Amino acid sequence: MTHRRAAFFDVDGTLITITSIFRFLAFDTAERGLPLSVHTGHLAELARVKAAGANRETANRAFYRAFAGRPAADLAAAGERWFTAEYAKGGLFDPRVLTMLRAHRAAGDLVVLLSGSFPPCLTPIARFVCADVVLCTEPEVVAGELTGAVGTPMVGANKATAVREFADARGIDLTDCFAYGDDHSDLPVLDLAGCPVAVGDEPVLRAHAERAGWRRIPPLAGEDSEQREEVPCPSR
Numbered sequence: 153m154t155h156r157r158a159a160f161f162d163v164d165g166t167l168i169t170i171t172s173i174f175r176f177l178a179f180d181t182a183e184r185g186l187p188l189s190v191h192t193g194h195l196a197e198l199a200r201v202k203a204a205g206a207n208r209e210t211a212n213r214a215f216y217r218a219f220a221g222r223p224a225a226d227l228a229a230a231g232e233r234w235f236t237a238e239y240a241k242g243g244l245f246d247p248r249v250l251t252m253l254r255a256h257r258a259a260g261d262l263v264v265l266l267s268g269s270f271p272p273c274l275t276p277i278a279r280f281v282c283a284d285v286v287l288c289t290e291p292e293v294v295a296g297e298l299t300g301a302v303g304t305p306m307v308g309a310n311k312a313t314a315v316r317e318f319a320d321a322r323g324i325d326l327t328d329c330f331a332y333g334d335d336h337s338d339l340p341v342l343d344l345a346g347c348p349v350a351v352g353d354e355p356v357l358r359a360h361a362e363r364a365g366w367r368r369i370p371p372l373a374g375e376d377s378e379q380r381e382e383v384p385c386p387s388r
Contacts, residue, residue, distance in 0.1 A: 158322075158329045159256040160315055160341060163267040163274065165334040166351045167249050167281070169372065170238070172273040173215060179234045180227075194218045208337060212268050212305035216291050220300025224293045231272030235280070248369050249332060249351060253281055256330065264318065266341065268307040287314045312340035332369075333357070342366070 181191040292301040331345035336356035342348035350361035
């Protein structure tokens, strides 16, 4: 069955104002009563991987090694608690992008979240905004526990491949679709969409958007960055 249109949203830095996996790692480490050195050690290892010239895909894989041996159910529950705490702080969502997402839902468009983050972070976000589909990095689970490995990191060109496969499977014409992203790594997806929207002020993305005449949503500033009162989507 053909769906008329979809809107694809990058999550970290686009729909939300933080990097979910790093904030979740900090939350999870603290909640488990582990010393701060455990958290900083994970970040230091990731920094070493990046300094050695690793690309985004390799860095994404390296990050998830921190969760090896963790029960998937425990991480899912921790993700719910993390989202509740993060939302309570205020300013989690970019209100302009969230407004656009809800406008797409009201218009009957499929809402698809795209992220290198993983289900413990993305499931509560997707439920809150009533996204139809989440395309993300999926950690490998064996006997109920994460192995530390992942399948395909949902970053860069892998996002574009996932979007094409998603659209092909549903008979969606990407030239009639929208895509939102905040970083030059989102360009492969933005270039696929007929209506790309650049969010924020990342230099490479901004220059590309200006040359191509894309719509832009500028960085949040001042009181615009304050949390707006938002009502979660009703159950469907």
